[in-house]
Amino acid sequence: MEKTVRGTTARVDDKVALVTGAASGMGRTNCIRLAEAGADVIALDQTSAAEALAETASLVADAGGRCITATCDVVDVEGMAAAVDAAVVQAGRLDIVVANAGIYPAAGFSWELTDAEWQRPLDINVTGVWATVKATLPHLESGASIVIISSTNGLKGGARVAHYAAGKHAVVGLARTLANEVGPRGIRVNTVHPGSVATPMILNDAVFAKLRPDLEHPTQNDAAEALAKRNLLPVPWVQPEDVSNAVLFLASEMSRYVTGTQLVVDAGLLQKV
Numbered sequence: 438m439e440k441t442v443r444g445t446t447a448r449v450d451d452k453v454a455l456v457t458g459a460a461s462g463m464g465r466t467n468c469i470r471l472a473e474a475g476a477d478v479i480a481l482d483q484t485s486a487a488e489a490l491a492e493t494a495s496l497v498a499d500a501g502g503r504c505i506t507a508t509c510d511v512v513d514v515e516g517m518a519a520a521v522d523a524a525v526v527q528a529g530r531l532d533i534v535v536a537n538a539g540i541y542p543a544a545g546f547s548w549e550l551t552d553a554e555w556q557r558p559l560d561i562n563v564t565g566v567w568a569t570v571k572a573t574l575p576h577l578e579s580g581a582s583i584v585i586i587s588s589t590n591g592l593k594g595g596a597r598v599a600h601y602a603a604g605k606h607a608v609v610g611l612a613r614t615l616a617n618e619v620g621p622r623g624i625r626v627n628t629v630h631p632g633s634v635a636t637p638m639i640l641n642d643a644v645f646a647k648l649r650p651d652l653e654h655p656t657q658n659d660a661a662e663a664l665a666k667r668n669l670l671p672v673p674w675v676q677p678e679d680v681s682n683a684v685l686f687l688a689s690e691m692s693r694y695v696t697g698t699q700l701v702v703d704a705g706l707l708q709k710v
């Protein structure tokens with residue numbers, strides 16, 4: 438008879454996880470949570486984030502994991518293949534991929550966006566995910582798990598975010614297709630859909646101004662008031678660790694028969710009427 442998964446805690450002992458966008462926000466907490474659960478980590482981010490990436494590596498070490506850092510722009514397809522190959526040689530194997538790197542571009546009505554404003558988020562948020570998958574798949578074997586970080590904007594539209602929402606929807610199509618392609622090899626692919634998360638991506642003056650156009654110099658508290666109204670639960674945002682817990686579940690054997698699905702972590706944002 439097939440063995441069942443033992444234990445009540447998601448564990449990833451003896452696994453190696455690669456996380457993109459690892460220098461900040463959820464990328465960093467993903468690395469730490471996976472290390473706390475037993476994994477070694479390949480933490481990848483762009484060169485300009487090298488200092489913050491080193492800080493992530495030190496936090497992973499504090500959590501008991503070995504951390505290998507790699508720098509590359511995720512849109513550089515050949516660069517990603519080279520960076521991943523080199524890191525996997527060092528790490529010895531690869532079992533978990535978290536395609537997390539992304540940008541939240543400046544707001545604009547669809548018809549106002551310039552070519553460059555439209556293209557840049559699609560390059561990073563879609564092509565960057567595809568490049569991550571393309572670079573890592575040759576290293577993955579049966580039992581591996583790919584987790585792609587989308588957004589609630591990957592399941593619904595938003596205000597003046599056509600470029601972001603189009604990209605976050607696109608990776609759902611990529612994940613569903615990949616799940617079909619690699620399922621027979623025992624590899625799983627899922628997307629995670631955070632709502633508002635307390636990271637530098639949204640905790641900044643530009644986002645506060647977008648959320649509170651009624652105020653001249655809105656603060657984080659002003660933005661929190663606006664965001665709390667979007668959620669079913671009485672919180673303005675979730676913490677990055679809440680998303681990392683979902684990532685750990687999808688990375689671990691706890692979810693061994695979960696593939697091609699969308700896991701939402703949004704304090705009820707999607708369902709709010």
Ligand SMILES: NC(=O)c1ccc[n+]([C@@H]2O[C@H](COP(=O)([O-])OP(=O)(O)OC[C@H]3O[C@@H](n4cnc5c(N)ncnc54)[C@H](O)[C@@H]3O)[C@@H](O)[C@H]2O)c1
Binds near residue numbers: 462
């Ligand atoms: N914060 C939110 O409210 C929220 C909500 C839903 C989804 N998301 C998604 O979660 C993911 C992580 O977001 P976060 O909030 O932690 O953001 P963050 O801005 O804190 O971190 C993003 C990281 O990605 C890296 N990155 C950006 N462009 C890159 C590139 N071209 N190559 C390599 N690395 C690059 C950055 O250097 C940074 O370290 C993103 O995909 C984002 O779209 C965020």
